[in-house]
Amino acid sequence: MNLDAAVAAAAAIAGVCTGVIAMLAFRWSERDQARPTRSSLHTDAVLPPGVDTVLSVLRSSAVVLDEADAVVKASSAAYALGLVRGGKLAVEPMLQMARDTRRDGEIRQVELDLPRRGTGRGDALAVSARVAPLGSRLVLLLVEDLTEARRIEAVRRDFVANVSHELKTPVGALSLLSEAVMDASDDPEAVTRFAGRMQIEATRLTNLVQELIDLSRVQYDDPLEDSEPVRVDELVAEAVDRCRQSAASKQITMATGGTAELHVWGNRGQLAAALGNLVENAVNYSPARTRVGIAARRVAAPGGDLIEIAVTDQGIGISEKDRERVFERFYRVDPARSRATGGTGLGLSIVKHVAASHGGEVTVWSAEGQGSTFTLRLPEAGAARDRERPSPGDTGDTRDTADEPAGETFADGHLPLPGVRP
Incomplete structure (x- = not known):
């Protein structure tokens, strides 16, 4: 009987202790809920x-x-x-x-x-x-x-300002020249002179409208829908012919070189426009009696060989802050100089879009006062390369001189051309 009493007493004490502990835990929980901690x-x-x-x-x-x-x-x-x-x-x-x-x-x-x-x-x-x-x-x-939105808005404002200015200048000039022609109707020599000026302004206006059309086309058209193997030699020759007259007027020598018989895959018209814009920029921003070089070569890459076309000039160069923005539409390093050369600020933007739509890229190396090198990299047309690969003994080098060390490159990794150094 004494043993049973002791067990009962022990159980009662244990029950009381459990109740006390439970009550303390409940009170502690209530206090935590009433005063949230940092972690809660x-x-x-x-x-x-x-x-x-x-x-x-x-x-x-x-x-x-x-x-x-x-x-x-x-x-x-x-x-x-x-x-x-x-x-x-x-x-x-x-x-x-x-x-x-x-x-x-x-x-x-x-x-x-x-x-x-x-x-x-x-x-x-x-x-x-x-x-x-x-x-x-x-x-x-x-x-x-809002950073990107503001940047786009700034580009839009630049677009409106530049297009308004570029359109207003030739349109206003045409209006004034037409009045001058009417007033000088009895002077054949003056009529001829004014008519020549009218042709210049009309050409400037046509170029601006065409570049706007080209930019719209390369942004929204798929070049793969009308693609073919395109010979790089032909693209280079077409770009040189496009700028031959303006280069001759400034006594600028056009030098071509690199590897021959290279092919890229894409839309011939877009590729010709892109390379033509690069060469035209090089001529427009180069001083008189300098050289502009265009060189092409094959570059090994993990995803397949690339064709690298480098356009090098000895012009005014581009500052570091401007190099980040030169491919933006209507952005100009020197607006006053661009107006003098007839530039619209669309050429490099077109090049960028063409390169991207063809699976490639365009980059720039430049230093102020030392010239610039714009490099267009595009995937090689594999089938054309296999079909027309030069023989092992044929380097395909068409450079003007043979006294340069084999394998020499510029500091930026591009092919050298005779007399053209960045």
Whole structure:
């Protein structure tokens, strides 16, 4: 009987202890729920139902703040933009907007320019920030990156400004010249002189319209629909013929070289326009009595051999900041010089689109005062290469001189030409 009593007493004591422990655990849990810890602020449990799903599909960067300005939820894009660091919103103007919205419940929106962090670039990151209340405790911040949109808008403004100017100049000149012809109808010599000027302005206007058409075509047409093996020699010869008169007027020597019997696969018209634009640019931006060289060669590449066509000049060169933008439509390194040479700012943009649509690329090496080398790289036409590969003893070299070391290249890896050095 004493043993049974002892067991009963022990069980009662154990029950009391268990109850006390359970009550303490429940009290501790209630206190934790009433006072959220730092870790609980970063869980999705405090978000209203469905909000996390909505935030995950938004294109904008999203940040949810609680009443203590701690980050409850932030998208990966928000971290990528540098908006959130160390669990806090790192942009003070946005943080102040969130506090004001939490106080009065008003939705706020502002555009800001934020410094780029860790890139070493001086330009700013343009963003649009919108703050709205999310329930009674939280504030939602949505941030949209406007940098690319602003860049496109700047390009559009440049487009309108340049086209307006380029159209206005020849159209205005034609109008004035036509009046001059009418006034000088009794002077045959003056009529002939004015008619010649009218032809020049009409040609300038035609070239601008044609380049606009060419740019539109290469952007939207598929070159593979009308593709064929195209001989690089013929493309080079056509580009040289296109610029022969303008080069002769400046006493510029046109030198061709490299490997013969190369073929690329693509649209002949687009490829001829692209290479012609490169050669024309080289002539237009070269001083008188210099040389422009065009060389082609085969380059081994992991995905198949490439044909590399390099156009080298001894011109004014391009600064480092301009090299990043020379392939943008209507961008000009020197607008005044471009107007003097009749350039529209579309040529290199056309080259870029043609190269990309043919599975290739165009790059530039340049130094101010030392000239430039534009290199067009395109996939080789494999069938044509196998059918017309030169014999082992035939180098196919058509350079003007034979006194250059074999295998010599420029510093940028391009073929040398006689008398043409970047």
